[in-house]
Amino acid sequence: MPGLPVQAQVERVYREESRRILATLIRLLGDFDLAEEALHEAFFIAVERWQRDGVPANPRAWLVSTGRFKVIDALRRRARFTASQPLLVAQLEALEQADWSEEDVEDDRLRLIFTCCHPALASDAQVPLTLREVCDLTTEEIARAFLSAPATIAQRIVRAKAKIRDAKIPYQVPSLAELPERLDNVLRVIYLVFNEGYSASVGETLIREDLTREAIRLGRLLMELLPEPEVMGLLALMLLHESRRPARTSASGELIVLDEQDRSLWSAELIAEGCALIERALTLGRFGPYCLQAAIAAVHAEASTAEQTDWPQIVGLYDVLLRAVPSPVVELNRAAALARRDGPLAGLTLVERILARGDLQDYHLAHSARAEFCRQLGRFDEARAAWERALELTQQAPERRFIEGRLKTLE
Structure with missing residues (x-):
């Protein structure tokens, strides 16, 4: 960061570190709202102090300490003028005695994920809360991921925070005995984070590397803690998808579909790691949907060209996956x-059956798939109508330009 203006350095630290800092502050302060207030106070102070004193050697530690002591000062002032002084004094003593180290910070986001996925919370609130607090996705981005209204998601998050505070849900990774029942939602959260980074729901860019990188980091942390087949499967799946990232967009940021990608750009290192992980997971025999999806991704990764892809094997794996987790997206x-x-025609028949049931009506990829099948069959009017519907449903600029390009080919 040397050479950057201080304001730009503060913004960069916020982008790269704010979620880790927030997770540590939540652990130290024991309150989501206090921690968010402390986070914003610390960054506000940093803009002024770093201009004067220079950027500290460890910006993250500086921001955690500054935010924490800002809250302690505010509580001290409040304690002088409130009838609940004994409670505030006790809270202050706990805050002042709380200790932390840089080693703790690395695990704080994993602790926070398990807190947000605690079984005492409503199941429909666990994942939105984690995506909001751990990954800084906006309420609107989360709502799109869940095909829900932003107001509905916001209410779930507020209620979940109140439940954590009122029920004093512990901020910790559960014991090994408790882990299995808590694992499904945690895996789902991590994969949703990865998916938002792999194909952002809105914006000018297709990929958010900060989210894919963070999801993979969390997957590695979780595997160290619990080397179960599905944890391995999820990490393998993310690594195999991430291996294609350099080939998924052009130099100008335009979307390149799988069949048209330059496979020499795929990361051989990530493919090797992902394939080794999924092979290890499958040999353990207790695999589920993440392992099956990783196996599909591995078949793609092992094909040197699109034409050499083993499509019968992929269809067979999807058959098994569909029995395991019936889903219109699968x-x-x-x-x-x-x-x-x-x-x-075989693909179109299935897509039209899904849409006729009322499923995936608002999912742009379903309409894009229907459009492509119609185009291949020479049914150009139907292809145009389907692509126009897909265009209405996507808010991501590269995907919009891709669909607009497909529409132009029909002209």
Whole structure:
């Protein structure tokens, strides 16, 4: 960061470190709202102090300490003028005695994930709360991921925070005995974080590397803690998807679909690590949906060209996955694989069956798939209508430009 203006350095630290700092402050202060207030106070002070004194050697530690002591000072002032002084004094003593080290900070986000996924919280609030507090996704981004209204998601998050505070839910990684029942939602959270980074729901760029990197880091932490097959499967799945990142966009940021990617740009190191992980997971015999998805990704990764992809094996794996976790999105992905094996009419038949049931009506990829199958079959009017519907449903600039390009080919 040397050479950057101080304001730019503060902004960069906020982008890269604010969620870790918040997680540590939540642990130290025991309160989401106090921690968020402390975080913003610390960054506000940093803009002025760093201009005067220079950027500290460890900005994260400086911001944690500054935010924490700012809250302690505010509580001291409040204690002088409130009838609940004994409670505030006790709170102050606990805050002043709380200790932390840089080693603790690395695990704080994992602790925070398990807190947000505590079974005492409503199941429909656990993942939105984690995405908001751990990963700094906006309420609108989370709502799109859940196909829900932003106001509904906001209410769930507020209620979950209140429950954590009132029930004094502990801020810790659960014991090994408790881990299995807590694991499903944690895996789901990490994968949702990765997906938002892999294909951002809105914005000018397709990929948010900060989120994919963070999801993979959390996956590695979780595997160290609990080397279960599904944890390995999720980490393998993320690594295999991440291996394709350099080839997924052009130099100007335009979307490049899988069949058209330059596979020499794929990361051989990540592919090797991902394939080794999924092989290890599958040999343990207790695998589930993440292992199956990773196995599908591995088949793609092992094909040197799109034409050499083993589509019958991929369709077979989707058949197993669909039995394990029935889902219209899995059906849609299977339809795409089936179209490659049996032709576009087979894929179109399945997609139209999904849409006729009322599923995925607001999912742009379903309409894009239908459009592509119709185009391949020469049904150009239907393809145009489907792509226009997909265009209405996506708010990501590269995907919009990609669909607009497909529409132009029909002209």
